[in-house]
Amino acid sequence: MNASLKKDKMKLFAIRYGFLTLLAGLVLFFGFSAPSFATPFSAVFIFQSVAITGILALGVTATLIVDGFDLSIGSIATSSLMLSAYVMVVLDQNAFVAVAACLAMGAFIGLINGFLIVYMRVPDLLATLGMMFLLIGLQRIPTEGRSIAQGMTLPSGETATGVFSKTFLSIGRHKFDFFIENLIPFSVIIFVVIALVIWLYFEFTRYGRVMYAIGSNERAAGLAGVPVHKYKIVAYMISGVLASVGGILLAARLGRGDIASGNNLLLDSVAAALIGFAVLGAAKPNAFGTAIGALFVGILLQGMTMMNAPYYTQDFVKGAVLVVALVFTFSLSNKR
Amino acid sequence: MRHENSSIKLCAIQKKFGSNQVLRGIDLDIPAGDVTILMGANGAGKSTLVRIICGVHAADFVSMTLSGVDFTPQNPADALKAGVVTVHQNINDGVVPDLDVASNLMLDMLADPRSPALLWPSKIKKDAQKSADHLGLKLDMAAPVHSLSLADKQLVAITRAMSHEPKLLILDEPTSSLSLSETQRLFHLLDMLKNRGVAILYISHSMSDIKRMADRIGSMRDGEISGVFEGKDLDYNGAVNAMLGRKISDVKIGITDAGEAVLTLNDIQLLAESKPFCLSAHKNEIIAIVGLVGVGKSLLASILFGQAIQYAGDIFLNGKEYAPKNTRSAIRKDVFLCSKDRGINGIIPEFNIDHNISLPFLSQLSKFGFINRKMERKLTTDLIDNMEIICQSGKDNIGRLSGGNQQKVMVARWLGRDSDLLILDEPFQGVDIAARRDISDKLRETAKDRATIIFVTELDEAFEIADRILVMTDHTLVGEHKNISVDADLILAQILGTNMDNNSQPHAIIQLNKGLICDEC
Numbered sequence: 001m002n003a004s005l006k007k008d009k010m011k012l013f014a015i016r017y018g019f020l021t022l023l024a025g026l027v028l029f030f031g032f033s034a035p036s037f038a039t040p041f042s043a044v045f046i047f048q049s050v051a052i053t054g055i056l057a058l059g060v061t062a063t064l065i066v067d068g069f070d071l072s073i074g075s076i077a078t079s080s081l082m083l084s085a086y087v088m089v090v091l092d093q094n095a096f097v098a099v100a101a102c103l104a105m106g107a108f109i110g111l112i113n114g115f116l117i118v119y120m121r122v123p124d125l126l127a128t129l130g131m132m133f134l135l136i137g138l139q140r141i142p143t144e145g146r147s148i149a150q151g152m153t154l155p156s157g158e159t160a161t162g163v164f165s166k167t168f169l170s171i172g173r174h175k176f177d178f179f180i181e182n183l184i185p186f187s188v189i190i191f192v193v194i195a196l197v198i199w200l201y202f203e204f205t206r207y208g209r210v211m212y213a214i215g216s217n218e219r220a221a222g223l224a225g226v227p228v229h230k231y232k233i234v235a236y237m238i239s240g241v242l243a244s245v246g247g248i249l250l251a252a253r254l255g256r257g258d259i260a261s262g263n264n265l266l267l268d269s270v271a272a273a274l275i276g277f278a279v280l281g282a283a284k285p286n287a288f289g290t291a292i293g294a295l296f297v298g299i300l301l302q303g304m305t306m307m308n309a310p311y312y313t314q315d316f317v318k319g320a321v322l323v324v325a326l327v328f329t330f331s332l333s334n335k336r
Numbered sequence: 337m338r339h340e341n342s343s344i345k346l347c348a349i350q351k352k353f354g355s356n357q358v359l360r361g362i363d364l365d366i367p368a369g370d371v372t373i374l375m376g377a378n379g380a381g382k383s384t385l386v387r388i389i390c391g392v393h394a395a396d397f398v399s400m401t402l403s404g405v406d407f408t409p410q411n412p413a414d415a416l417k418a419g420v421v422t423v424h425q426n427i428n429d430g431v432v433p434d435l436d437v438a439s440n441l442m443l444d445m446l447a448d449p450r451s452p453a454l455l456w457p458s459k460i461k462k463d464a465q466k467s468a469d470h471l472g473l474k475l476d477m478a479a480p481v482h483s484l485s486l487a488d489k490q491l492v493a494i495t496r497a498m499s500h501e502p503k504l505l506i507l508d509e510p511t512s513s514l515s516l517s518e519t520q521r522l523f524h525l526l527d528m529l530k531n532r533g534v535a536i537l538y539i540s541h542s543m544s545d546i547k548r549m550a551d552r553i554g555s556m557r558d559g560e561i562s563g564v565f566e567g568k569d570l571d572y573n574g575a576v577n578a579m580l581g582r583k584i585s586d587v588k589i590g591i592t593d594a595g596e597a598v599l600t601l602n603d604i605q606l607l608a609e610s611k612p613f614c615l616s617a618h619k620n621e622i623i624a625i626v627g628l629v630g631v632g633k634s635l636l637a638s639i640l641f642g643q644a645i646q647y648a649g650d651i652f653l654n655g656k657e658y659a660p661k662n663t664r665s666a667i668r669k670d671v672f673l674c675s676k677d678r679g680i681n682g683i684i685p686e687f688n689i690d691h692n693i694s695l696p697f698l699s700q701l702s703k704f705g706f707i708n709r710k711m712e713r714k715l716t717t718d719l720i721d722n723m724e725i726i727c728q729s730g731k732d733n734i735g736r737l738s739g740g741n742q743q744k745v746m747v748a749r750w751l752g753r754d755s756d757l758l759i760l761d762e763p764f765q766g767v768d769i770a771a772r773r774d775i776s777d778k779l780r781e782t783a784k785d786r787a788t789i790i791f792v793t794e795l796d797e798a799f800e801i802a803d804r805i806l807v808m809t810d811h812t813l814v815g816e817h818k819n820i821s822v823d824a825d826l827i828l829a830q831i832l833g834t835n836m837d838n839n840s841q842p843h844a845i846i847q848l849n850k851g852l853i854c855d856e857c
Contacts, residue, residue: 205705206698213695216686223641223675223682224696224749225667284686 015281018328023296030303037306044183050298051191052077052246056269057276057290058198059242063124064273064285065202066235067215068117071128073243074266075135076109078259080247082139085148085257088168089160095168102244109135110240114233132266140259148257164255172252187249194242199287211235212284271322272297278328297321343367343535344389344407344420344504347399351384358384359395360559366504368535371526371549375540375579376556377629377793382539385556386506389537390422391415402503419503423493423510430493433482437475438464441496471495471525487518491525498529505529506537511545523548541629543832547572555579576832580795591803591820595619598787599640599658599757604649606632606639610811612649617757617787622779624790624802625813627831632811633791634676637761640789641673642666654756667696672750676762676791682746683734690716690730693749700753719748724774740771747775751782761791776801795827809833 031038056073063070080102087098109131116127144155152160175182176189202208211231213221222228250262275296276282276289300321301314344366351359358381366372376382387393389400391409400407402418409415415422423430431440438457441464445451461477468475473495481489490510497505507526511519526549530536540546546553552566555578563578565571599617610632617623627633638644640651642660651658653669660666666673675681684692693716694701701712716730723744727737734742743763750758760779764772779788779801792798798805799819807815807830815830817823 204707206702206707207705209691209698209707210695213684213687213691216684217680219680220675220682220684221695223663223673225664226695227662227664 012281015328017280019275019278019296019325020280020292023292023299026296026299026303030299030306034303034306037303040180040183042302042306044185044188046295046298046302047188047191048185049302050272050294051185051187052249053265053268053272053297054191054291054294055194055242055249056246056265057272057294058195058287059239060269060273061202061276061285061287061290062198062211062235062238062242065208065211065215066232067218068124068232068235069128070113070236070239070243071125071266072109072113072131072135073239073246073269074262075132075139076106076240076243077247077250077265078262079109079135079139080106080244081251081254081262082143082148082257082259084168084248084251085164086142088164089148089150089152089162089257090142090154092162095165095171098165098168099171099248102248103241106240106242106244106247107237108240110237111233113240114236117236118229118232143257145259147259150256169252169255172249172254187253190245190249194245195287195291198238198242199291202287207231207234215285268297268318269294271318274322275325278325283329293325343403345401346385346389347401348397349385349388349395349400350397351381351388351393351395358559359388361397362556362559362561364554364561364564366535366537367552368503369530369533370551371530371536371538373538373540373546373550373553373575374556375546375553375575377579380556380579381559382556383508386422386508386537386539389415389504390420390506416500419500420506421497421500421502421504422506423490423497423508425508425510427486427490427493430496431481431489434480436478436480437468437484437492438477440481440492441467441477441499443496444499467499468495471498471528485518487514487521490514490522494522494525502534504535504537506539508539509541510538511540511542519545543572543628557581573828573832577828580793580828580831591818592620592783594621594803598654599789600652602650602652604636604639604651605647606635606811608647610647613813615806615813617789619787620784621803622783622788622790622801623804623806624792624798624819625806625808626792626795626798626827627808629793631808633808634761635811636808637673637675637759637789637791640666640671640757640759670754670756672696672755672758674746674750674758674760674763676765678743678746678765682749683742685735687734688731689720689725689727689734689737689745692734692745693719693730693752696749697752715752719752723748723751723778738768738771739766740768740774743767744771744775747778751778755786757787757789759789759791762793763790764792764794764797772797772800795824795831807831 036042056077059073060070083105084098084102087093087101088095113128113131116122116131117124120127122130146152148160150160150163154160170186171190172187174186176184176186178184202211210221210226211234213224213226214228214231218228246265247262251257254261272294273285273290275293276286276291277284279286279289279292282289297318300317304313304317305311346362346364346366349359349362350357362385364372374382374385384393388395388398391412391414394410398408402420407418409418409420432443435443438461439446442460445463446455446460464477468477473491475484475488475492481492484492494505510522514522526536538549550570552564553570553572553575554561555563555565555575557579558581562581563575565575595618597616597618599615601613601615603612603614605612625633625636635644639646642662642665653671658669658671660669660671684695687695690712694712698707701708701715713730720727720730725737725741725744725748727741734745737745743766747760747763763775767775790798790801799822802819805817805819805822805827806813807817807827809831810833814833815827817827
């Protein structure tokens with residue numbers, strides 16, 4: 001009896017703190033075996049590398065919470081990348097217009113996704129898969145399939161006169177001083193702020209609570225007076241807006257509208273959100289877990305790079321981490 | 337009776353789910369060549385019994401014999417092999433909609449691992465045609481099943497089942513989604529099977545089906561067989577009586593004086609083909625609307641809660657016209673509904689008790705969208721104490737509670753704020769007697785400033801709580817009774833809809849219709 005009680009306790013500990021323990025162990029391991037790992041610059045680099053996927057993953061979390069799924073986030077991000085470049089380079093507008101256009105586009109696509117799913121009754125995976133293909137095609141039409149760079153030749157034969165504005169590029173490149181000069185990138189601050197807002201929203205506001213209720217039992221939530229349709233659409237709009245923010249950061253970092261970039265965004269962010277299930281034994285989508293999940297993948301990849309592991313092992317490691325996390329969530333805890 | 341040897345005998349079947357004793361020792365014979373009807377209100381344990389016979393659940397204690405041989409199925413395949421075939425209520429569970437009729441009929445052969453890997457479509461069609469002819473099923477073998485009517489789908493499912501040469505055929509409310517003529521075809525097929533010596537266990541709520549098909553009736557109530565009726569002239573009243581349990585209970589309820597009218601229904605017609613009725617509910621009054629399953633109780637509840645619209649007639653709430661667009665607008669007007677089937681319509685399984693209770697009124701507990709957890713905690717602990725919900729704390733997961741305590745949480749949810757009209761649809765479904773008394777007491781205590789309407793199937797429950805009992809049949813109200821010295825026989829007759837062919841009663845009932853129910857209109 002005592003032994004089984006102890007076993008139960010250990011299992012409970014494994015479920016709750018297993019993943020955080022693994023994370024701490026990983027940091028220690030890399031810290032000792034790769035001396036340059038345990039420096040502020042390395043830490044910042046990790047944060048910077050996970051900022052974009054992290055932001056997208058928070059969007060995935062929002063749709064997972066209402067028991068939905070958004071496959072179009074990767075393509076929304078690249079569309080936003082292309083749109084911001086197009087607005088600045090071809091239309092010769094300033095950074096503010098570019099950012100506003102991208103955010104509006106993200107919200108609009110989220111609205112359409114939500115509309116298709118809620119009112120047209122298209123299953124979420126199919127609706128957002130369709131939207132993904134649509135956007136991948138759409139983002140290539142204005143430039144006839146070419147990437148957007150300053151001084152490029154337009155389809156009409158003219159040369160583009162616009163430039164990436166300095167303000168815009170600083171979103172992705174500026175670093176703030178923090179004890180050490182030029183330490184903290186702006187993009188990391190944006191990631192941390194967004195993560196904090198999303199966490200507050202889902203943990204402490206009634207809107208977040210209600211969205212969890214919808215994900216758990218949509219019918220019962222509706223019968224308790226929850227406007228289910230509205231909240232589901234809001235979830236897809238959050239996802240769309242966050243994906244467009246990711247695209248803006250990517251554009252600001254690259255400084256060009258590169259159609260080939262952002263291929264991995266969808267898979268990486270979905271993985272981060274799913275790994276988040278395992279953090280603190282939540283066994284459900286949650287903002288804190290998602291942020292930790294993104295960080296986990298970032299630390300693992302950075303540590304391996306520093307230990308000179310070849311780049312082509314990265315996807316395999318990411319996949320393995322995801323599988324382990326899912327085992328933590330679904331097999332160890334009794335839920336589902 | 338010729339096929340005595342292939343009957344099934346059930347002995348002392350017991351089953352517990354957690355602390356809830358669902359079956360308390362079922363003894364029932366299902367003779368071959370007879371249709372045995374199983375009647376019982378929701379939660380009486382019918383479906384559990386069926387699941388045990390067809391091998392889905394294992395009973396805690398069981399002794400069954402099939403044709404004199406011991407029968408203890410470990411899984412549905414065992415039961416099927418032994419000759420027990422079940423046709424489930426949800427017709428689409430029994431067929432594969434994208435395959436054609438022939439493949440559906442031959443599905444078990446196709447799924448059998450011993451069948452050859454290569455199959456000639458023409459052979460399948462021929463075999464299928466053979467088994468269809470056997471039962472007189474006239475359908476195009478090449479037609480995809482999704483293009484068939486519900487009845488044809490069901491006939492396909494039954495025909496397929498018959499290829500197992502079943503000894504016992506179980507039908508769970510098979511006519512609930514069939515039209516009248518479709519029902520006739522089903523009955524025709526059942527008559528044929530009966531004559532071939534198949535024992536048939538038929539679960540139904542519909543009196544006309546029961547009268548058409550029954551050779552024997554077993555009534556079930558609270559996990560027991562409360563009566564078995566057989567012989568030439570079946571005692572239908574007795575059977576319903578045994579199922580509903582109408583012994584006037586020992587609970588003393590003081591009839592209270594009704595206050596001013598809160599809700600008034602004027603010549604409400606629920607369906608195009610149903611008769612209009614009137615109803616008024618007053619403050620400090622608890623009304624119970626009783627009737628069998630499917631007579632319109634839930635429809636009326638959902639109309640009042642903004643989920644459906646009446647065919648005709650007006651509704652007034654506190655003297656003003658009331659036509660809620662949706663659930664939300666009903667709640668805004670202080671009309672609350674505690675839905676039936678809490679597992680589907682009420683419980684948020686991933687939430688703890690606190691969060692389940694506070695769900696509808698979060699906006700009152702929040703400032704700038706942020707939930708005031710202190711206020712929330714106060715509200716929920718008060719309600720948990722008040723309802724005497726047995727738990728360690730409000731942070732317990734709702735799934736850990738017993739059925740009665742879960743239902744208390746659902747009722748507590750709607751007592752979180754004062755209402756003008758509180759509707760409870762089958763609030764005692766799957767609730768043990770102690771919890772039922774607790775819930776009744778709390779509803780009575782809090783009833784002073786609102787009107788309360790409770791929809792129930794079991795008469796006992798109505799007797800225990802109501803000031804007034806209204807009877808619903810065929811989507812209209814047919815009787816009204818003050819809950820003092822009630823004529824239970826009359827209520828029963830009204831529930832069964834037999835009042836019209838009973839010579840001594842009709843006048844009284846028509847008067848009731850005009851006089852008492854419509855006191856406001």
